Amino acid sequence: MFSLFLPERCVHCEEPSAHARNPKTKEPFSHYLCDVCLRMLHHQETPEEQTIRDEFGKLGKIIEYAHCRAAYTFVAGSPIQSVIHSFKYDGMVKLAAQFGKSISFLTPREVNVIIPVPLHRTRLAERGYNQADAIAKAIASQTKANVVPASKRARPTPSQTNLPLPKRIENMRGAFVLTRDAEKIKGKNILIVDDVMTTGSTLASVAEALLHAKPKSISTLALAIAEQTAQ
Numbered sequence: 422m423f424s425l426f427l428p429e430r431c432v433h434c435e436e437p438s439a440h441a442r443n444p445k446t447k448e449p450f451s452h453y454l455c456d457v458c459l460r461m462l463h464h465q466e467t468p469e470e471q472t473i474r475d476e477f478g479k480l481g482k483i484i485e486y487a488h489c490r491a492a493y494t495f496v497a498g499s500p501i502q503s504v505i506h507s508f509k510y511d512g513m514v515k516l517a518a519q520f521g522k523s524i525s526f527l528t529p530r531e532v533n534v535i536i537p538v539p540l541h542r543t544r545l546a547e548r549g550y551n552q553a554d555a556i557a558k559a560i561a562s563q564t565k566a567n568v569v570p571a572s573k574r575a576r577p578t579p580s581q582t583n584l585p586l587p588k589r590i591e592n593m594r595g596a597f598v599l600t601r602d603a604e605k606i607k608g609k610n611i612l613i614v615d616d617v618m619t620t621g622s623t624l625a626s627v628a629e630a631l632l633h634a635k636p637k638s639i640s641t642l643a644l645a646i647a648e649q650t651a652q
């Protein structure tokens with residue numbers, strides 16, 4: 422029998438989940454992944470901050486980030502890809518929250534405000550929730566920081582998938598504006614959170630909008646950074 426609330430199959434390979442095989446396991450993702458895929462996930466190295474900075478550097482922007490972090494590398498065909506797909510398209514918001522909790526240790530110590538990359542309201546209505554928001558709230562629950570929705574999408578942006586870098590930058594220009602809550606981030610150390618960072622053009626565009634609200638520092642945290650391929 423399948424559980425009514427949690428999938429008992431691995432979201433990546435569809436083998437029985439680690440929890441289905443061993444209900445006593447304390448592994449936080451055991452309801453969603455099998456033992457083999459869990460091992461693959463845990464063997465991934467955390468990307469270097471410099472790798473992420475280099476990506477932002479390619480955008481030609483002048484934002485100085487205090488920290489740029491990610492927990493995983495998003496490799497095509499890997500368990501993390503299936504995990505992110507599951508919470509983006511299959512409504513597994515609890516899975517997003519679970520991952521948010523597990524990456525909260527990457528929050529820079531000085532951060533007091535967390536800002537999820539917003540979805541446009543039409544996309545939000547389709548999906549029912551914003552996965553970046555779910556991750557941000559879960560991180561906040563483990564830290565002293567508060568989630569402040571200081572930015573919103575000014576317009577829906579076409580899908581970035583398969584767009585070359587110059588087009589992505591163009592696509593995101595002016596895509597984000599400040600909300601009334603933005604005044605709460607003045608003088609704060611803020612952390613912008615997203616699920617996947619590909620070129621960084623989305624995170625950078627949010628950061629640019631938030632600069633106008635005069636935060637003390639800006640850091641970024643993505644659950645995963647796309648594997649870098651020659652562009």
Ligand SMILES: [Zn+2]
Binds near residue numbers: 435
């Ligand atoms: Zn599996």
